[in-house]
Amino acid sequence: MLVLLPPSETKRIGGDGPPLRLDALSFPELAGTRKVLADELVELAADVPASRAALGLSPRQDDEVARNAALWSSPTLPALHRYTGVLYDALDVTSLRGAAAARARARLAVGSALFGLVRAGDPIPAYRLSAGSALPAGGTLAARWRPVLDPVLAAVAADELVVDLRSGSYAALGKVPGAVDVTVLAEKPDGSRSVVSHFNKAHKGALARVLAGTRAEPTDAAGIAGIARRAGMRVERPAPLSLAVIVAA
Template sequence: MIVLLPPSETKRAGGDGPPLQLDALTAPELTGLRAELVAELVGLAADPEASRAALGLSAAQDGEIERNAALYTAPTAPAIHRYTGVLYEALDVDSLRGASAARAGARLAVGSALFGLLRATDPVPAYRLSATSKLPGRPGLARRWRPVLEPVLAEIAESELVVDLRSGSYAALAPIPGSVSVDVVAEHADGRRVSVSHFNKAHKGRLARVLASTRAEPGDAAAVAAIARRAGMRVERDDRRLTIVVDA
């Protein structure tokens, strides 16, 4: 089983790994586009105004542009430790020990606008690029990623169940045939349900932790739902789509 996480806008600074080596990352088929995007971001960083427009930044966030300028030389850290935010706080991978930590390292992956697909241990620098970013004079990222990323994800899905926790814009980079998708809804006392926005990430992070560390090897959506229920989550299933239901 692979649990595919969305990235986060926020990234931890620093790291103790060597500078970026694209050929050391998972899925060498993606190296060409990764190299193009890294070069484009480094070049764009020389023009702060253009960078702000392309990346949706304010002048107060120019530190993000400096990160992009240093992509070739900055230290790296494992992907699962690079990303921060609500989902990653709920996942709390650093607290896993022994066999649970080993399973998480093997099962967790991240969908990235810059790197396409990262396994938990892939070493990457801090960067700024979102799935919705508009790089000057270039097609949208979904148009660029889909032809190369979709076959990679499809090959993985042939041999392993993929639980896709990516948000819509990242899922649009490449669909995954046969994957299990997950929604989160809040249920009011009168039965009304509304989509959960901010805390959607926290509930997905908790599910990711359960799935990453379980001894079970689920083969389908029903088995994933059963694991989540044993962990105390209220989960409904409609074919390959799971819905986590929480109190409003």
């Protein structure tokens, strides 16, 4: 099983790993696009106003531009330690121990606008690039990633069950055939439901934690639902490849 997470705009700075080496990352088929995008980010960082416009930043976020400028020389951290925010707080991967931690490292991956797809332990620097960013070279990031990322994700899905927790803009970077798609629905006392927005990431992070640490090896959406229910989560299966996490409004 592979649990595919979205990245976060906020990232832990610093690190104790050596500078970025593309040959140290998983999925070497993506190295060419990674190199092109990384070089574009570094070049863009030389023009701070252009960086703000392309990346959707304010002057108060110029530190993000400086981090892009140092992309090839700054220290790295394992991907799951680099990303921060609501989902990663709920996942709390650093609190997993022993066999659960080992399973998490094997099962968790992140869909990234800069790196395409990285596994939990892949060493990456701090950077700023979102799926909706518009780089000066032109074309959407989805248009640039899909030709190379789609085959990689298809190969992964052919070998193991994929649970896709990515948001829409990151899911657009590459399709995963046969993946289990997860939504979070808030249920009101009258039984009406709506898609959760604010707490969506927290509930997906909690599900990711359950799936990362379980001893079970699910092979389909029914197996994923069973694991979630045993962990105390309320889930339904609206379609064979869909899972809905139901929470109180």
